[in-house]
Amino acid sequence: xxxxxxxxxxxxxxxxxxxxxxxxxxxxxxxxxxxxxxxxxxxxxxxxxxxxxxxxxxxxxxxxxxxxxxxxxxxxxxxxxxxxxxxxxxxxxxxxxxxxxxxxxxxxxxxxxxxxxxxxxxxxxxxxxxxxxxxxxxxxxxxxxxxxxxxxxxxxxxxxxxxxxxxxxxxxxxxxxxxxxxxxxxxxxxxxxxxxxxxxxxxxxxxxxxxxxxxxxxxxxxxxxxxxxxxxxxxxxxxxxxxxxxxxxxxxxxxxxxxxxxxxxxxxxxxxxxxxxxxxxxxxxxxxxxxxxxxxxxxxxxxxxxxxxxxxxxxxxxxxxxxxxxxxxxxxxxxxxxxxxxxxxxxx
Amino acid sequence: xxxxxxxxxxxxxxxxxxxxxxxxxxxxxxxxxxxxxxxxxxxxxxxxxxxxxxxxxxxxxxxxxxxxxxxxxxxxxxxxxxxxxxxxxxxxxxxxxxxxxxxxxxxxxxxxxxxxxxxxxxxxxxxxxxxxxxxxxxxxxxxxxxxxxxxxxxxxxxxxxxxxxxxxxxxxxxxxxxxxxxxxxxxxxxxxxxxxxxxxxxxxxxxxxxxxxxxxxxxxxxxxxxxxxxxxxxxxxxxxxxxxxxxxxxxxxxxxxxxxxxxxxxxxxxxxxxxxxxxxxxxxxxxxxxxxxxxxxxxxxxxxxxxxxxxxxxxxxxxxxxxxxxxxxxxxxxxxxxxxxxxxxxxx
DNA sequence: TCCTACTTCTGTACCGATACAGTCTGGAAC
DNA sequence: GTTCCAGACTGTATCGGTACAGAAGTAGGA
Numbered sequence: 001x002x003x004x005x006x007x008x009x010x011x012x013x014x015x016x017x018x019x020x021x022x023x024x025x026x027x028x029x030x031x032x033x034x035x036x037x038x039x040x041x042x043x044x045x046x047x048x049x050x051x052x053x054x055x056x057x058x059x060x061x062x063x064x065x066x067x068x069x070x071x072x073x074x075x076x077x078x079x080x081x082x083x084x085x086x087x088x089x090x091x092x093x094x095x096x097x098x099x100x101x102x103x104x105x106x107x108x109x110x111x112x113x114x115x116x117x118x119x120x121x122x123x124x125x126x127x128x129x130x131x132x133x134x135x136x137x138x139x140x141x142x143x144x145x146x147x148x149x150x151x152x153x154x155x156x157x158x159x160x161x162x163x164x165x166x167x168x169x170x171x172x173x174x175x176x177x178x179x180x181x182x183x184x185x186x187x188x189x190x191x192x193x194x195x196x197x198x199x200x201x202x203x204x205x206x207x208x209x210x211x212x213x214x215x216x217x218x219x220x221x222x223x224x225x226x227x228x229x230x231x232x233x234x235x236x237x238x239x240x241x242x243x244x245x246x247x248x249x250x251x252x253x254x255x256x257x258x259x260x261x262x263x264x265x266x267x268x269x270x271x272x273x274x275x276x277x278x279x280x281x282x283x284x285x286x287x288x289x290x291x292x293x294x295x296x297x298x299x300x301x302x303x304x305x306x307x308x309x310x311x312x313x314x315x316x317x318x319x320x321x322x323x324x325x326x327x328x329x330x331x332x333x334x335x336x337x338x339x340x341x342x343x344x345x346x347x348x
Numbered sequence: 349x350x351x352x353x354x355x356x357x358x359x360x361x362x363x364x365x366x367x368x369x370x371x372x373x374x375x376x377x378x379x380x381x382x383x384x385x386x387x388x389x390x391x392x393x394x395x396x397x398x399x400x401x402x403x404x405x406x407x408x409x410x411x412x413x414x415x416x417x418x419x420x421x422x423x424x425x426x427x428x429x430x431x432x433x434x435x436x437x438x439x440x441x442x443x444x445x446x447x448x449x450x451x452x453x454x455x456x457x458x459x460x461x462x463x464x465x466x467x468x469x470x471x472x473x474x475x476x477x478x479x480x481x482x483x484x485x486x487x488x489x490x491x492x493x494x495x496x497x498x499x500x501x502x503x504x505x506x507x508x509x510x511x512x513x514x515x516x517x518x519x520x521x522x523x524x525x526x527x528x529x530x531x532x533x534x535x536x537x538x539x540x541x542x543x544x545x546x547x548x549x550x551x552x553x554x555x556x557x558x559x560x561x562x563x564x565x566x567x568x569x570x571x572x573x574x575x576x577x578x579x580x581x582x583x584x585x586x587x588x589x590x591x592x593x594x595x596x597x598x599x600x601x602x603x604x605x606x607x608x609x610x611x612x613x614x615x616x617x618x619x620x621x622x623x624x625x626x627x628x629x630x631x632x633x634x635x636x637x638x639x640x641x642x643x644x645x646x647x648x649x650x651x652x653x654x655x656x657x658x659x660x661x662x663x664x665x666x667x668x669x670x671x672x673x674x675x676x677x678x679x680x681x682x683x684x685x686x687x688x689x690x691x692x693x694x695x696x
Numbered sequence: 697t698c699c700t701a702c703t704t705c706t707g708t709a710c711c712g713a714t715a716c717a718g719t720c721t722g723g724a725a726c
Numbered sequence: 727g728t729t730c731c732a733g734a735c736t737g738t739a740t741c742g743g744t745a746c747a748g749a750a751g752t753a754g755g756a
Contacts, residue, residue, distance in 0.1 A: 005492060007711090007712055007713085008712065008713060008714095009712080009713095017735075017736085018735065018736045019712095019713080019714095019736090019737095020714080020735075020736060020737080021734085021735060023713065023714060024714095024734095024735085027714080031733095031734080031735085032733095032734060032735070033733085033734065033735090036734080036735085048490065048492070050466060050487070050490035050491050050492070051466050052712075052713060052714090053711090053712050053713070054466070054467050054468060054469045055403065055406050055407045055412065055469055055711085055712075055713090056407055056711070056713035056714085056741090057467075057712075057713055057714075058403050058469060058713090058741095059403045059404055059407045059711090059712080059713075059714095059741050059742065059743085060712080060713045060714045060715080060740080060741050061713085061714070061715095061741085062741070064469060065467055066451065066468075066469070068449075074444065075437075075440035075443070075444055075450070076437050076440045076441050076444065078440075079433050079434065079436055079437035079440060080437065080640075085427050085433055086427065088427055089423075089424050089427035089428065092422075092423035092424045092426075092427060092452070092454060093424050095423075095454050096422065096423055096424065096454040096455075099454070099463070099464060100454065101451050101452060101453050101454060101464060101467075101468060102423070102451070103414065103449050103450070103451050103452075104440070104449060104450045104451075104452065105449050106440060106443050106444035106447070106448065106449060106450070107444075116447060116449060118398060118399050118402070119402050119405075119413055119449075120414075120449060121403055121406060121412060121414070121469050139398070142396065142398035143398050144353060144396070144398070237640075237641070237644050238644065241644070266644065267644070270644055270646075273646060292428075292585075293585070293641070296585050296586065296589070296618055298621055298646050355741090355742055355743085356742065356743065357742080357743095365705075365706085366705065366706045366707075367706090367707095367742095367743080367744095368705075368706060368707080368744080368745095369704085369705060369706075371743065371744060372704095372705085372744095375744080379703095379704075379705085380703095380704060380705070381703080381704065381705090384704080384705085400742075400743060400744090401741090401742050401743070403741085403742075403743090404711090404741070404742030404743040404744085405742075405743055405744075406743090407711050407712065407713085407741090407742080407743070407744095408710080408711050408742080408743045408744045408745080409711085409743080409744065409745095410711070
């Protein structure tokens with residue numbers, strides 16, 4: 001008694017029509033007379049009924065209108081990664097005109113990740129940069145909903161989009177060696193849990209390791225073996241700066257640095273400035289991803305661009321098509337070396 | 349017949365128990381013997397049943413485990429705004445330990461925004477920076493779900509958190525005037541639709557106009573009337589650079605610029621560098637928001653920080669408490685003037 | 697032996713809506 | 727005056743679960 005939320009039934013009784021008629025007033029205006037419809041809506045408004053309850057509707061209809069997005073381990077971390085954010089932006093680009101919402105699952109690192117996936121009220125999943133053996137991935141598989149993956153788990157029978165990190169990193173190596181650099185360094189991120197203030201977070205699912213290997217291998221093929229490797233504790237600008245600091249001094253310091261992400265690379269630029277090294281005069285820097293900020297840094301960053309926004313867009317489009325029963329094709333994206341002002345021939 | 353997805357019933361029949369027992373096997377292990385539970389789960393696994401369907405469950409339970417987040421007009425734009433992203437990060441911080449997911453509603457600018465809100469399968473809404481008269485706001489009100497607001501729509505009886513943009517901007521003015529600047533400029537964002545590549549987008553819901561007014565008023569109180577105002581076409585680094593360019597030349601160019609967001613301010617730094625003006629020697633720059641990037645720019649940015657991450661965090665915490673039946677209190681956040689290296693006394 | 701107390705499991709009634717297959721009404725067609 | 731039909735509305739079953747109350751079965755104590 002009292003302040004119960006009105007339902008279809010409440011409105012139906014109050015308007016003196018059947019429940020179906022109220023439902024039709026909202027969903028199929030052509031199934032009833034305009035007069036009745038107006039009356040029903042008026043009664044509904046008076047009762048404070050705001051339309052069919054989404055939960056009931058989605059149960060009956062069998063679809064929810066929302067897409068689940070599952071990223072790395074920690075949502076909080078995801079928002080600090082400009083690459084992931086622009087990927088999300090691409091997803092949003094595609095979902096907005098389709099009128100679908102985006103459900104971000106909070107992957108808490110350890111236990112719940114799978115249970116969050118099991119409880120997600122969605123029509124389909126978009127997986128981005130998860131380890132192959134992640135519990136969330138198998139949970140998604142067993143949900144039996146359509147899904148596509150970006151970057152990491154490549155699952156047979158399901159659309160996938162991404163770059164070949166190994167050959168992409170080779171572009172950076174070839175560029176630097178081509179400019180004449182002979183002492184190189186790589187700033188990577190270890191493939192382990194990083195301890196963030198809010199807890200342990202796996203940050204290296206985006207093929208960072210392959211980028212390091214690909215860079216070293218390509219440098220080797222080009223005749224350069226002198227490649228120092230340092231690891232940043234996480235994929236962020238300040239971690240990049242911190243990791244690069246030791247590379248800035250010494251007689252045999254590298255003349256060029258490849259960072260496995262633009263976020264790190266921006267940190268390298270900062271560390272260089274702090275060490276009074278001029279980029280690109282004293283040090284060349286190459287990043288990876290092609291985030292917008294790279295174009296506005298001082299100097300603008302040379303990078304291996306992979307257009308994450310577009311990947312997000314295409315993945316989302318594929319997902320929508322999958323939901324409609326289509327069988328979209330995705331696949332490898334070609335990375336582009338974007339040469340800006342952070343690389344040059346080494347000083348003599 | 350055939351490949352129908354298994355339900356509780358399917359599993360119950362196959363395991364020779366009642367539907368309730370299967371349900372309990374998942375939700376209340378203490379309600380049945382370990383042996384039965386194990387058998388039920390085994391049968392479920394064999395049938396490929398991945399646990400209770402979230403839609404059915406949420407209908408029956410009356411809660412969904414997800415929070416709806418409604419931001420400005422375009423989701424795509426939201427991801428380009430570092431301030432909004434860090435606010436989202438704060439929300440994620442709070443939601444992750446609670447095991448709740450975050451539903452981002454795609455506000456498409458015009459029509460659907462309200463219908464997306466009506467169809468959102470959520471327990472509560474977090475509204476961020478919407479105009480008071482937005483359809484989505486009234487749609488949320490009529491849903492009758494708990495909600496809190498950040499920044500713009502301040503609604504009686506619902507928790508609100510935000511800064512007083514007018515007095516916050518005054519901090520910037522007082523700082524600059526205190527340093528001795530007498531020719532000032534403001535980079536604002538007009539309170540209108542901006543035309544982005546993907547369509548018209550309202551970008552000025554974050555109190556930009558109040559910041560401009562607050563700055564001018566405070567400068568006036570301090571005896572400085574010479575305040576030029578330029579408008580960026582959107583709230584982004586490149587728009588900020590573009591808008592600031594005309595301020596960089598001329599005999600009577602301003603000696604200090606206040607940008608209504610850090611994103612814009614970073615653009616101002618870029619424009620200054622392009623014009624060979626030294627910051628802070630030739631030009632002081634103050635931003636607004638306190639985004640992380642401001643700490644790593646060259647030079648590090650003086651800014652009026654409002655800790656958006658924390659606001660997101662507190663708003664989300666309040667929302668969770670509201671869902672639990674609590675009556676949380678939020679309120680005004682005090683902005684902090686963070687003085688870094690982008691401001692100094694004007695050159696003689 | 698009977699009774700109480702537990703544990704374990706089952707039955708039934710919803711949660712709020714929509715699909716589908718009618719039923720009813722009034723008017724056009726013959 | 728029937729027959730037929732389109733349009734407007736209603737009844738019932740069901741979507742997939744869970745809450746709650748009760749029914750067996752099992753043990754321990756008097």
